[in-house]
Amino acid sequence: MDEYAPQHRFPQRLPGGRRGVAAAVTALTAVAVLTGVAAPAPASAAPRPDAVQQRLDALVEDDGAPGALATVKGRDGRTRTYTAGVGDAVTGARVPVDGQVRIASNTKSFTAVVVLQLVAEGKVGLDASVDTYLPGLVRGDGFDGRTITVRQLLQHTSGLPEYVNTGMVLDAPERYYEPRELLDAALSQKAHFAPGTQWEYNNTNYLVAGLIVQKVTGRPLGEEITRRVIDRIGLRHTSFPTPGDLTIPQAHPKGYQHAADGSLRDYTELDPSWGWAAGAMISTNTDLTRFYAALLGGRLLPAEQLAQMRATVPAEPLGPGVRYGLGLISRPLSCGGVAWGHGGAIPGYGTGNGTTEDGRSVSIAVTTLPAGDIESHLDRAVDEALCR
DSSP states (O other), rough: OOTTTTTOOOOOOOOOOBBBBBBBHTOOOOOOOOSSOOOOOOOOOOOOHHHHHHHHHHHHHOOSEEEEEEEOOOOOOOOEEEEEEOTTTTTOOOTTOOOOEEEEGGGHHHHHHHHHHHHHHHHTTHHHHGTTTTTTTTTTTTEEEEOOOHHHHHHHSSSOOOOOHHHHHHHTTTOOOOHHHHHHHTTEEEEEEETTTTTOOOHHHHHHHHHHHHHHHSSHHHHHHIIIIIITTTTTOBBBTTTTHHHHHHSSOOOOEEEETTTEEOOOOOOGTTHHHOOOOOOOOHHHHHHHHHHHHTSSOOOHHHHTOOOOOOOGGGSSTEEESSSSSSEEEETTSSEEEEEEEBBBBBEEEEEEETTTTTEEEEEEEEHHHHHHHHHHHHHHHHHH
């Protein structure tokens, strides 16, 4: 048995930067109903347009997303859920309110939390080398695990090459990948830069971080995320899929990709093992807002480790003023201040989110991989939801 990849001992409970397969795959990254949260307007008054609903409608009508859904917690403390488009492009079925989606690179935030919990427990050192935990494993052309730190992995400053490529996902969505197989794909390439000298979003960093979690705990990564995060804060609609599970277990909209001829290909069922610690998870918008609120509210990490997580470096490739911490992104808001979160993209689904210091929170999902205009429009929708 591979000492770096413990086997699952029991089924996990059914409970994750969007710039990749455009960026989820090169960086895995990266219906319109307001549901029962406000009194109906008087019969004589025209309904007031809702900015979030308008943005979701535009993502469907203008950008071509088959469906979109959102959860927003506003300044008034009330949580609202929205949907737009269709949940099934063939039958025309509605998007399930707060349906499950694949959250892709939001998974990195969950993985980083587990690593930082191990730091707080004295089992991992942020500035210790990768070789401390995985001796001799990370060696290649221009990179060496003895000179790369755990912090550099979580911060995307290691210089390790990327293991994800478009074909491995789009051409064989049902294939299962072992973590070591993915690592071998990265180690066969050249280093991108010397550790600590640049920033580059890279899924290999979190692949290695996940292997460190397994080596230190002796348990599968999914079990540790479930025990330490999902169960701890009661995320009932969030899960880390078990090996070979291609399904989304609870109510969900189907996820699609636009083919070259303009048709839609259904990518709802796929094996997310290629994303693993960097992007395998499933959740809902509401669970994601709860997760980031709990994280920023100090319910998952001691103050010292949360401060380390929020210590950022410039990440301009993700957008003007964007900065990256340890599995956590800060993005400036048009109304001032910043929003914290992550986001993710995978064939079939894309998510954008943000949580502010004063408790405002939003998570928006579309049922296609966001690329081009839809990506920037998703970011704008998050900003407007937090600033309206």
